[in-house]
Every structure is written in C-alpha cells, then in structure tokens.
Amino acid sequence: MSFHPSMEYSPARFHKSERELAEPGGEFTYTPQNQAKFDANVARYPADQRKSAILYALYLAQNQQGYLTAAAMAHVAKQIRCTPAEVEDVVSYYTMFFTKPVGKYVVNVCRTLSCALRGAERVTRELSEAIGVKPGETDASGTFTLLEVECLGACDRAPVVMVNDDWHECLAPEQARAFVEEMRTKGRAAFTGCYLNKETKT
Amino acid sequence: MAAYEPVLTKHVGEKNSYTLDFYLKNQRGYEGLRKALTLKPNDIIEQVKASGLRGRGGAGFPTGLKWQFVLKDTPKPKYICCNADESEPGTFKDHVLMERNPHLLIEGCAISCYAIGAKVAYIYIRGEFYHVQEILEAEIEKAYKAGYLGKNILGSGFDCDVYMHRGAGAYEAGEETALIESLEGKRAQPRIKPPFPAVAGLYQCPTAVNNVETLCNVPLIVLNGPEWFTAIGPEKNGGPKLFCISGHVKRPGVYEAAMNTTLRELIYDRAGGMLGDRPLKAIIPGGSSVPLMLPDQLDTPASFDAIQKAGSLLGSAGLIVLDDTVCMVWLAMNLLHFYRHESCGKCTPCREGCDWLFKLLTRIESGEGQPKDLDLLFGVSNNIVGKTLCAFGDAAATPVLSTMKLFRAEYEAHVREGRCTLPAPWRAAHPMLAAH
Numbered sequence: 001m002s003f004h005p006s007m008e009y010s011p012a013r014f015h016k017s018e019r020e021l022a023e024p025g026g027e028f029t030y031t032p033q034n035q036a037k038f039d040a041n042v043a044r045y046p047a048d049q050r051k052s053a054i055l056y057a058l059y060l061a062q063n064q065q066g067y068l069t070a071a072a073m074a075h076v077a078k079q080i081r082c083t084p085a086e087v088e089d090v091v092s093y094y095t096m097f098f099t100k101p102v103g104k105y106v107v108n109v110c111r112t113l114s115c116a117l118r119g120a121e122r123v124t125r126e127l128s129e130a131i132g133v134k135p136g137e138t139d140a141s142g143t144f145t146l147l148e149v150e151c152l153g154a155c156d157r158a159p160v161v162m163v164n165d166d167w168h169e170c171l172a173p174e175q176a177r178a179f180v181e182e183m184r185t186k187g188r189a190a191f192t193g194c195y196l197n198k199e200t201k202t
Numbered sequence: 203m204a205a206y207e208p209v210l211t212k213h214v215g216e217k218n219s220y221t222l223d224f225y226l227k228n229q230r231g232y233e234g235l236r237k238a239l240t241l242k243p244n245d246i247i248e249q250v251k252a253s254g255l256r257g258r259g260g261a262g263f264p265t266g267l268k269w270q271f272v273l274k275d276t277p278k279p280k281y282i283c284c285n286a287d288e289s290e291p292g293t294f295k296d297h298v299l300m301e302r303n304p305h306l307l308i309e310g311c312a313i314s315c316y317a318i319g320a321k322v323a324y325i326y327i328r329g330e331f332y333h334v335q336e337i338l339e340a341e342i343e344k345a346y347k348a349g350y351l352g353k354n355i356l357g358s359g360f361d362c363d364v365y366m367h368r369g370a371g372a373y374e375a376g377e378e379t380a381l382i383e384s385l386e387g388k389r390a391q392p393r394i395k396p397p398f399p400a401v402a403g404l405y406q407c408p409t410a411v412n413n414v415e416t417l418c419n420v421p422l423i424v425l426n427g428p429e430w431f432t433a434i435g436p437e438k439n440g441g442p443k444l445f446c447i448s449g450h451v452k453r454p455g456v457y458e459a460a461m462n463t464t465l466r467e468l469i470y471d472r473a474g475g476m477l478g479d480r481p482l483k484a485i486i487p488g489g490s491s492v493p494l495m496l497p498d499q500l501d502t503p504a505s506f507d508a509i510q511k512a513g514s515l516l517g518s519a520g521l522i523v524l525d526d527t528v529c530m531v532w533l534a535m536n537l538l539h540f541y542r543h544e545s546c547g548k549c550t551p552c553r554e555g556c557d558w559l560f561k562l563l564t565r566i567e568s569g570e571g572q573p574k575d576l577d578l579l580f581g582v583s584n585n586i587v588g589k590t591l592c593a594f595g596d597a598a599a600t601p602v603l604s605t606m607k608l609f610r611a612e613y614e615a616h617v618r619e620g621r622c623t624l625p626a627p628w629r630a631a632h633p634m635l636a637a638h
Contacts, residue, residue, distance in 0.1 A: 044365045046279075049405055051387030055329075055370050080387070093389040093546075095371035096329045112291045112540050113490055113533065114448040114522055121630035150373065150540045151291040151490075152330050155448035155520070156455045165332040193333060 022088065022099050025069020030079075034060045038079060050080050054090055058097055067098040095149070103138045103145040105183055107131075108162040111148040114155030119173045123159045124148060126176035143184070167193035208458040209442050210418055214302035220337055222344045225305040232305075232350050234421030238313045239358040246317040246424060253428035254440050255420075258295075259285055259376070259413030260489065260518045261593075262506040265420075271400035272318045273408040281409045282314045282323035283385065283399075284417055287369055287376040289328055290489035291540060292520030295444035296414035298456045300327070300334045303418070304341045308364055310417030312351060313424055315362045318410055322363045325414075326381050329370040339366055373544035377592045378411035379403075380546065391548040392592040415444055435460035439505035443519060447473040450480065450525040461505035465495070468504060469523055480525040484608070488517025490537050491597030493604040529624035530609040531616050534601045535563040541598035552595040555586040559602055566613060569621040576613055580606060 030038060038057055045052040057079055061072040073087040080087070091097045098106075109115075109124045124146075128134060131144045138145040154160045157169035163183070168191045171179060182190035213219045213228055225231035238246055251266030272280060284307070288296040300307060311323040327335050342364055345351045353361050367385055374380045375390035382404050384390035403409025419441055423431050432440040439461040445468055448454045452474030459468065465485060469475070476482055484494045487504070492515040495502070502512045509516045524533070542556040562579050565571050583599040590596070606613060615623045625631070 044363075044367075046405065049386065052367070052385060054387040055368060055384075058370070059368065090387065090389060093372065094329070094369075097370060111536075113486075113536050114292050114454075116536050117449045117522075117524070117528070117628065119628045122628065125630045149330075149371075150543055151289060153288045153294045153297050153328065155292055155294050155446065155522075158448060158454070162330060167333065 022068070022070040022073060025065075025071040028061070028065065028069065028071040028075045030060065030075070031064060034064055042079075051082055051086075054080050054082075054087065055094070058087070058091060062097060067101050069099075101138070101142070104143050105163050106145045106147060108147045108149040108152075109135075110150070110152040110154075110158070110160045110162075112151035114151070115158040115160055118158040120159040122173035123161070123171055123176050126173050127161075127180060130177040130180040144180070163191060166191045169193060206458070206460055206463075209422060210303065210306070210415070210444060211298065211456065211458045214298055219302045220304055220341065222305060222341065222348060225303075229303075229306070230425060232309055234425040235309050235312050235350060236356055238316055238424045239356055239360060241424075243317050243319060246313065249428050250317070250420065250423055253423045253431040254438055255416065255423060255431065256439070256506060257413055258415035258419070258443070258519075260290065260491075262516065265412060265416055268400065268412070269314070269318050269410055271398065272410050273401050274319070276408060278407040279322070280318055280320040281404045281407060282311060282318065282320050282417075283378075283381060283404060283409055283411045284311055284323060284325040285376060285378065285381055285411055285413050286325050286327040286331070287372075287381060288331075288414070288518075289373040289376050289544075290491065290518045290520055291537070292446060292448055292486060292489045292522040293518040294446050294448075295456050295519065297331065297334060299414055299418055299444075300331070300338055304338050305345065306418045306421060307338075307414055308342060308345050308351070310420040311364045312355065312362050313420050314410065314412065314417055316360055318408075320410075321361055322365065324365050324367045324385055324404070326367045326369060326375065326385055328375070329368055332368070335366055335368060342366070372546070373540075374546040374592075374594060377594065380592070381411060382409065389546065391546045392594075394591060436462045436503065436505055436508075439507055443504075445472075445504060446518075446520045447523065448520070449523040450477040450528075451475065451523050452477055459504070461508075462503050464501050464503050465521070466500040468521065469500070473523070476523070476525055478525075480527070482523065483526045483528055484524045484530075486520075486522040486524070488515045489520040490522070490540065491515075491593075491600055492517045493600055494608055496608065527624065527626040527628070529567075529622055529626065530605040530612045531563060531567050532622065532624070532626075532629065534605045535560065535567050537601040538563055538598070541594070541601075545594065545598065549590040549595065551586045551589040552598060555582050555595070556598050558582050559586075559598070563602070566616050567622055569616065569619075571613075571617040573617055575617065576606070576610075579613075 041056045042053040057076045074084045077084045077087045111120050131139055133139050133146050135146050135148045152160050159171050161168045161171050218224050247269045255265045256262040315323050369375050372390040375384045377392050379393035380390040399409040443461050445457045457472040482497045495514050499512050502508050506516045538560040542560045545552050545556045547553045562575050583602045586595045586599045
C-alpha cells in the first residue's frame, strides 16, 4: 500500500482490522450551554490535567446528540487537547457510551446474581417479547433499546432496571409487559426509582 | 447482647434525611470537622489508627496506616480519592449512605483531606448512580455555601474542595489504581504496584483512596473518640458495619450491626429469614468475589477475621443468600459472565481465562459438558489465580473453584445426565445471553 500523494487515502478503503470504524456523523460542536458546562467541569482538575474531564466531555456530547460519532469524538479531542485516537480508546472501554444510535428509552436490565435470583432472566425475556427485539437491539420505531448490564448496585430492590439515567426497581417478570406499555403512555412517570419519592420511602 | 443503636444509618428512613439542616440538627453535623480543625493533622491520623478502623471497600486494610504511608515531605499536592464505584455484585451500602446521608461523607472527605494534608478530594462515583450524584452535587453546593467547604473553612485557614467525578460503567474502576487511571481520563486498568498510591497516585502525587463507608466513619471517630469506636464489636474488628443482604431472603436490604453479629442473626433476624421458608443452601458472605459458606457455618460472627478463619472473606459485606433451588453450575456461569464482561483486558490470564471459564461453564450447564471439562475448569482457574496485576483474577476464579470444591457432585451430575439437574422456576428456560 502506498501513501503517494497522488493516491487517494480513505480509511474506510484501507481499514483491515476487525474493529468497526465509528460513524463519521455530521458536523459537531457543543451548544453554548454545553460549552459552558464543560469549561466549568474542566476547572475542577489541575490546569495540566485536562484529560481528567474526558468522561464528562463525552457525556455532554452523547446527551446532545444521543450517541457518539467520529465528529463528536473529534470535537471532544479538541476540547481535551488530545488525539481522536485517545478519545476512541476511552469510548471503546466504557460501557455507558454508545457509538450507534439508540432508542428514546435505553432499557438496561441487571442480569447479575442477586437480580437473577429474583427472576431477572425472565424479566429480560418478557421485555424482549413485549418490545420485539433481542438484547442489544433497538426497535424499528426507535423507542426502545434493550440491553443486559452487570450489577447495578441495588440488589435489595431486585430485579432492577435502569432506563436512561432513571431507575425502576422490584420489577417482577409478571409486570414487565405492563411496564413497557406504561413507558409508552406515561414516559418517565412509569418509573418507581426510590429517589423519585425519597422523602417518604425507607 | 444489648440492642445495637445504628449510627451511620439511624436516620436514613426519615423524611429529608439527606439535607444539611437535618444533618446539623439530628447528627451533630460538622462538629467532627470543627473539632478536627483544632487538632494537628497527625493527631487525627493517630486517632484513626487507635480506632483500628479497617477499610470498608473489601480489603479491610487499616485506614490509619494507609494515611500514614502518604508521603509527607513533598512539594507535590496530595489527594483524597473517595471510591464510590460500588460495583461488587451483592453490594449496595454506599448507595444508601450517599443517597440518604451525603453530608456524613462530605464531612469525612474534608477531615481526611486535613489529616493527610490534601486540599482536594474527588468522589469517583459509578456512572449508573446518576440519581445519587445529583443529590451529592446539590448537597456539596450547600456545604460550600455554609462554609464547611471552600476557602478558610470555619475560620481555620484550611482550604478544601470536594468534587464529584462520574465514571462510565466499569467494575474494574473500583480497584484503587484503576480508579486513579480512570480519574486521569484513561481506561480503568490497574497499575503495577509498587509504587503505591500513597507515594505516586493521582497525577503521580501522593494519594489516599478510601471507600465511602470508611470515610463516613471518620467524623464519628473524631467526634466520639477511638475508644468509643473500638468498644463496638470484637477486637480488631471494631466500629459500626453495614451489611447488604440480598437474594433469597424475606427482607433484603442494608443492615447496620457490630461485627460480633453472626450470619444467622443477620439472615434470620434482620433480613426476616429465608424466602418462602425454604432451606438455606449456601451463603456468599462478601460480594461475588469470595468463597461460599455452608449452613453449618451460620454461627460465624460477621467480622473480617472470623469470616477469614472460616475460609471465606468479609470483602464488601455483600451477603448473597442462596436457597435450595440454586444450581451451582448456573451460579458460576452467571458470575463468570460478569467477570468476563468486566475484565479490563490488561493481563492475559484474566482476559482469556475468564472467557474460557465462561465457555466451559455454559457448555456444562447446557448439558454438553464432557467429563474432562471439570479438570479443565480447575486448570484454567489455577492459571488465573495469582497471575494478574490486581485481585480481579483471583476474584474471577473464586466462584468456579469454590463451587467445584463444595458442590462437585452437581457438576458431575450435569455431565452425566447431559442437562441442568436443578432448573429453578425463577430462571428462564433459555437465558438470552447477548454477545458482548
């Protein structure tokens, strides 16, 4: 392979590894509000340690656009003052970043031991049938993405489901189908997360 | 035994227990900090040493010693990193503390910073705890406004900042050097030790990494004295302790007790006994990474030393209670799915070994196991144990080695009969194991 200037270079054409390239995506810059949030966050770290803010910067980009494209990662790299490869290195490690479009509700079912003992395997199956997708997939309307995740740290309220940043606890397999319907009709009000009524619940 | 009066979680069920006003009114809020600032930093370290406070994150290392190791004569800044990456399966105690009693942690961070000479504490919270983070951010803000954080705290001339840092889904970030790597904006992978964080931690500066529950005990020790602390529970295992009880019990939850409480009291008195009054099959006493214990060990006190003597570890005090419907091969498979997914990939024995263990267990559980697979499981496990940079490798092999040791007959039955011999009704007939 030659990189002679007359030869057209295209990463897609010469890409030989098993790793999928990130979607290029349209032009991306932070909204002024997100830029202000980033500037405030990066000030929490020593001036020569901007890279500490990378997870925060990625969350901002992901919340703004729904998922991370190559353009978004390049913008984060510019903000952090590192290379896009370093950003991708981080993105590919952590499970909470998406490099593909996801549904409006990302339904994360905890599948680890304590939840599984209380029926999480069946919860996943019921949710999967109610939504009509397998774990890891997004439905055609773009409403739900179903994922299985590892221990969420609320084993006393098993089985636990995290929907975007909200929690729904004690979801019995028998309630799973109704829960999907409720999310469709009521939105965020369908969740029972303890923090939503933390002033009364013990 | 005299009734135990909770101190860490006494008020967590009450309305507005997370607010600053409530904390000041009901929990002698920030009096520990006020008192600490009149003492010399080294005196605080001595008090914590005298209390015998042991790290609540899993290792049980004495906190006072950890602080004493933090390099003193250095021009570099020092840091406190609070480990709030609570991800050990079966553990959810820090969750409650941060959600319902956040000011105790904030006060603990400030006192710890003063003790080791740090000016900044980072609370590294797991990404999934966003709802908890929002509470903490708001309460930290209030602590700043009230003058308990920031510049010249309570007129003492001591400056301290406490910041939240959100992780993004990685169990390995709970390992102290991996946490530091993640805080520096890299993949959460452990470092080679030494140097230990006390010498070269965050940004290569001296750092103490402490668990949430550990730091929550610090204001209480300063306020009530080390003698008060050691008087709770058995020798070398003093102080209040949170136990997370989950699985097949009637009332799963976080229970505070002294460490002379037995496993039987915790499971049958505090957590209400077995779900549906079924027989107990086994207990995992300290989060998924520790060996199982059997019903005949129920009278073991739940302390670091007693549990270790009984052949397991107290770890993060996450008790997972298993009744007679649990298939031990399935249990090992479920946990190895976890370890395979969470292995950071740095050390080959762990990265490759966890994958092989999971594949073997899936094969046995689905009825396609061969007699030689049992020896193979044993061999692969022993090629992980002790051959990795951090404790993850040992933790990952433990569910396999422990279930094979105690329930080998179940493995043999799976292979002999070519099926799962204990398919519980709460499991799905065909679990949907998505590719990761």
